[in-house]
Amino acid sequence: MLDTYREVVTPEGVALHLPAAGPVPRALAWLIDFLVRAGVMMAMGMFLGAFGRAGAGFYAVAMFLVYWFYPIVFEAMWNGRTPGKRSMGLRVIAANGAPVGWLAAFTRNLLRVVDMLPLAYAAGLVSSLVDPWGRRLGDMVAGTLVVHDARPREPQPAAVDTALAPSIALRPYEQVALVAFAERAPRLSEARQAELADLAEPLTGARGTAAVTRLYRMANWLLGRR
Amino acid sequence: MKQEHFVQRHQPEWIAFEHWLDARGESARKARAERRNWHGLSDADMPSRYRRLCQQLALARRRGYSPVVTDRLQALMHRGHGLLYRTPAPHWRRAAQFLLAGFPRLVRAERGCMLASFALFWIPLVVIFAAIQWQPELSSSLFDPAQLMQFERMYDPADPARKLGRDSGTDVAMFGHYVWNNVSIGFRTFASGLIAGIGSIVVLIVNGVMIGGVAGHLQAVGHGDPFWRFVAAHSAPELTAIVIAGGAGLRLGLSLIAPGQRRRADALVEGGRRGALLCVGVLAMLVFAAFVEAFWSSIAWMPAWIKYTVGGVLWTLTAAWLLLGGRNLPPEDAAP
Numbered sequence: 001m002l003d004t005y006r007e008v009v010t011p012e013g014v015a016l017h018l019p020a021a022g023p024v025p026r027a028l029a030w031l032i033d034f035l036v037r038a039g040v041m042m043a044m045g046m047f048l049g050a051f052g053r054a055g056a057g058f059y060a061v062a063m064f065l066v067y068w069f070y071p072i073v074f075e076a077m078w079n080g081r082t083p084g085k086r087s088m089g090l091r092v093i094a095a096n097g098a099p100v101g102w103l104a105a106f107t108r109n110l111l112r113v114v115d116m117l118p119l120a121y122a123a124g125l126v127s128s129l130v131d132p133w134g135r136r137l138g139d140m141v142a143g144t145l146v147v148h149d150a151r152p153r154e155p156q157p158a159a160v161d162t163a164l165a166p167s168i169a170l171r172p173y174e175q176v177a178l179v180a181f182a183e184r185a186p187r188l189s190e191a192r193q194a195e196l197a198d199l200a201e202p203l204t205g206a207r208g209t210a211a212v213t214r215l216y217r218m219a220n221w222l223l224g225r226r
Numbered sequence: 227m228k229q230e231h232f233v234q235r236h237q238p239e240w241i242a243f244e245h246w247l248d249a250r251g252e253s254a255r256k257a258r259a260e261r262r263n264w265h266g267l268s269d270a271d272m273p274s275r276y277r278r279l280c281q282q283l284a285l286a287r288r289r290g291y292s293p294v295v296t297d298r299l300q301a302l303m304h305r306g307h308g309l310l311y312r313t314p315a316p317h318w319r320r321a322a323q324f325l326l327a328g329f330p331r332l333v334r335a336e337r338g339c340m341l342a343s344f345a346l347f348w349i350p351l352v353v354i355f356a357a358i359q360w361q362p363e364l365s366s367s368l369f370d371p372a373q374l375m376q377f378e379r380m381y382d383p384a385d386p387a388r389k390l391g392r393d394s395g396t397d398v399a400m401f402g403h404y405v406w407n408n409v410s411i412g413f414r415t416f417a418s419g420l421i422a423g424i425g426s427i428v429v430l431i432v433n434g435v436m437i438g439g440v441a442g443h444l445q446a447v448g449h450g451d452p453f454w455r456f457v458a459a460h461s462a463p464e465l466t467a468i469v470i471a472g473g474a475g476l477r478l479g480l481s482l483i484a485p486g487q488r489r490r491a492d493a494l495v496e497g498g499r500r501g502a503l504l505c506v507g508v509l510a511m512l513v514f515a516a517f518v519e520a521f522w523s524s525i526a527w528m529p530a531w532i533k534y535t536v537g538g539v540l541w542t543l544t545a546a547w548l549l550l551g552g553r554n555l556p557p558e559d560a561a562p
Contacts, residue, residue: 012280016300016304057400057402060399061402061405067406067410068410097307097311098307098308101313102316103499104313107498111417114421150297150300176290180293
């Protein structure tokens with residue numbers, strides 16, 4: 001299976017499919033967080049610079065908090081999302097699909113120390129490429145997972161109103177393919193729609209736009225739109 | 227049943243469930259405050275509705291309904307799952323109980339790793355200290371001359387106006403520096419234990435050698451008195467915390483090498499959980515140590531006997547806390 005879904009079978013006996021995130025969006029999220037943190041520290045530096053040497057003490061405490069606790073606090077309090085992860089549509093969750101807790105957020109961020117070795121998150125990169133669900137070492141120890149947030153899918157209005165029963169009985173996977181075509185094809189160009197519909201010529205007995213319309217009507221019939 | 231009929235039949239249920247999630251599921255406090263104004267799905271019905279939803283999702287998948295339906299049901303189910311099976315919120319009110327009782331119990335529960343860490347830190351420290359007393363020029367092979375000059379300046383008995391252990395910097399500035407520096411060292415000591423414990427072992431030995439080297443050199447050149455007055459108090463929480471962080475790192479490394487009768491992944495998760503709890507205590511100890519180091523240890527005019535008495539009290543308290551804390555607590559109250 002090429003998909004990086006993690007299947008978590010819940011106590012109800014139904015599997016949750018969690019789309020694990022790979023290293024690239026996570027690195028970008030880290031970069032955004034890094035810029036946010038650098039910005040905060042620059043602002044703190046300018047503000048605390050006015051307080052002279054005592055300001056240096058507060059600056060060091062602020063640096064400590066921003067360095068170690070920025071990801072922990074955001075992940076634990078903001079439902080697994082730092083600002084960077086939120087902008088990339090990522091979320092940290094526990095391996096069983098539940099929201100991440102304080103202790104797991106603490107563990108996975110302490111272990112960044114190891115993922116950063118020997119430089120530039122090389123250990124974390126190798127680990128997330130080897131692991132089927134793209135976890136870095138800290139995720140494995142904390143029992144967490146970074147997933148893509150599910151994008152809501154709006155139900156599409158039917159492209160045509162009429163229904164047409166297929167001339168032959170379709171197997172289940174053929175029905176799925178037909179319905180998927182009807183849902184996704186309206187977003188493709190007309191030439192591409194026709195090209196795809198031509199593949200089903202034995203079923204429709206037509207080519208070009210006529211085939212597209214027939215497929216839409218058969219999908220309507222399969223979905224129960226009469 | 228065709229997909230459209232299925233959706234039509236169950237749509238109102240899904241919408242009611244979604245409304246409940248939006249209105250009641252976000253925050254428990256808000257839900258309690260607004261429970262009188264809520265007229266939708268009742269809270270007690272939520273679990274059974276959730277199970278119905280799970281069954282509908284299973285049906286939808288089995289019947290090969292399109293992703294528009296299955297994705298929507300899965301998103302609803304995921305939100306419900308998160309609410310029903312989330313990690314319990316930490317009991318912030320029991321933080322004090324954890325620090326006073328749970329943490330020492332956890333340290334004692336890992337006594338093997340803690341003793342190993344203790345030895346890895348203190349044996350190099352004492353050996354280097356003794357070796358420098360015997361061969362004072364050994365210190366110049368550990369540190370370069372500029373560093374040695376700096377140490378000597380920081381603890382110069384001929385300069386009574388100088389604050390102890392300082393090159394420059396005010397108390398607050400040094401507090402910030404100690405927090406940043408020491409807690410980072412503590413956290414790194416734990417985390418680097420994941421590399422089969424090697425990281426923690428290296429950090430412990432290096433720190434033992436360095437501290438033993440500084441102490442030995444200052445004692446050998448006759449700057450011992452200001453040095454001991456400086457370190458007497460804060461060394462108790464600081465050095466103990468580093469040993470505990472090292473022990474937590476060794477525990478983590480050990481669960482990688484010798485997972486016992488569990489899968490390696492499960493052993494690592496358990497080692498990480500215990501290590502992270504230990505790190506919470508290490509954090510508290512090191513912040514306390516930084517406070518003492520910045521605002522008490524550097525006071526130069528205090529008579530030596532007061533400094534040593536306070537140091538003795540802190541060492542005794544630290545030892546008593548770790549050895550006796552939480553003895554009479556039932557076992558299930560140990561973790562927060």
